[in-house]
Amino acid sequence: MRITVGRGVGGAIAALALVLPLATAGPAHADPDPEALIRAIATAGVKQHLKKFQEIAQANGGTRAAGTPGYDASRDYVVSRLKKAGYKVTVQPFDFPFFQEKSTAVLERISPSPKTYNPTPPDGSGIGDFATMTYSGAGDVTAAVQAVDVQIPPASEPNSSTSGCEPSDFASFTPGSIALLQRGTCTFQEKAENAQAAGAAGVIIFNEGQEGRTETIQGTLGEPTVRIPVVGASYEVGQELAAAGTTVRLKTDTISETRTTHNVIADSKWGDPNKVVQLGAHLDSVLAGPGINDNGSGSAAILEVAEVLGKIPTRNKLRFSFWSAEELGLLGAEHYVASLSPAELAKIKLYLNFDMIGSPNYAIMIYDGDDSDGVGAPAGPPGSDEIEKLFEKYFKALRQPYQGTDFDGRSDYGPFIEAGVPSGGLFTGAEGIKTPEEQKKYGGTAGIAYDPCYHQACDDLSNINDKALALNTGAIATAAVVYAFSRDLPGPDTRPAMSAARTASVQADAHHGHGIIR
Missing domain, CATH: 3.50.30.30 (Glucose Oxidase; domain 1)
Incomplete structure (x- = not known):
């Protein structure tokens, strides 16, 4: 089924505007039309990126895992697209145990x-x-x-x-x-x-x-x-x-x-450098497969958003991050956060994470920033609740059911939360089993995994649910536009400066890389 992201988002924008008014980047620029910007971010572009990721995997032994030629080719593709869109692109190397x-x-x-x-x-x-x-x-x-x-x-x-x-x-x-x-x-x-x-x-x-x-x-x-x-x-x-x-x-x-791999960090040339709105997704797959849902889907969506917004003057600086070695324990995101000085870390006002947004047997899940369900992981840093509410407003305006999901530490928001950065994001499920209640809300099949091809060779282009991909891409586009132009960003800046000991420790980790010990 083909779905256009822009369809039906006008009501969502109207609802969101009541909470986070959009503002222009400066007096020299005409007011942007937020709905027009969001409508320009179409699933057709996201699907083209996914097709490219599939082609890269097929040409490189069926995988895009960190430390392999398939990852390197994925990195080079993303870098090329971002540079053409006008971003300042940093390719950040780090060593990791392969x-x-x-x-x-x-x-x-x-x-x-x-x-x-x-x-x-x-x-x-x-x-x-x-x-x-x-x-x-x-x-x-x-x-x-x-x-x-x-x-x-x-x-x-x-x-x-x-x-x-x-x-x-x-x-x-x-x-x-x-x-x-x-x-x-x-x-x-x-x-x-x-x-x-x-x-x-x-x-x-x-x-x-x-x-x-x-x-x-x-x-x-x-x-x-x-x-x-x-x-x-x-x-x-x-x-x-x-x-x-x-x-x-x-x-x-x-x-x-020990091998070397790279994060890709792209900064817009627009916006206040002291107010960074950061979006991220991991670009690597597991060795077993091409990783089109996990996590080509999140990477393709934020890449499409970046390309559309690259030429648009914004009030706040947009930063798009494509992490490596997530599948080995969030190593890319950990390295990046550890390498930031306290001053640079304080400039990041929020982090949005998108990992698996097109699961074939999906549920629409929003990270539970305020711990409203009272179980599992605690609330995110102050301001995470506001991010959760933004996504809730979006899905409510579309009359689309949704549910919360814990910050369980399994994706790249983990190092940002630990550093006190307000965080949020979307997820459509991995190896977890869909419940009968979820089947009533979203369709699909109860009793089987949200993604039956999770971490397998069959995680290819056929493993994407187009409706889930469209709904989530629309939500990502909405959040990016709202936060790019908002005068007020989520949460007070209450993050304490890292102690000298912790700074030395995390910078050592960043320099040397590290593995998982269980």
């Missing part, structure tokens, strides 16, 4: 009796007896298994095993063996690094064995510091491999290294 499991791992017991263990596939489509640790090194080794300070049967208390946590645990370890370690009091990374330093050819870390801690470990080493194969396993597998005289074959096929 990991890819190229093929399914192998774990086989060679002796005392042959047995092949079921692997967890790299695409996460199931859980086997063992799983490659994120940031595992690569290798194919056959060697004796040597247990290091393991507890079989398990200790009565969970998280009590110190297996592999101290270099001294490996005092009698035979170099060239495969270290069998147990989950416990220190990180997987510490265990694997100690084993590697002792000359281990590979590492198997199995679960502790108490109730609730028997399943296959699917973990991360946090960063690419280990060169040898490292896998997690269930308690049952570890118990079997701990038997004397056991020899196994362990194979992992991975890329684990």
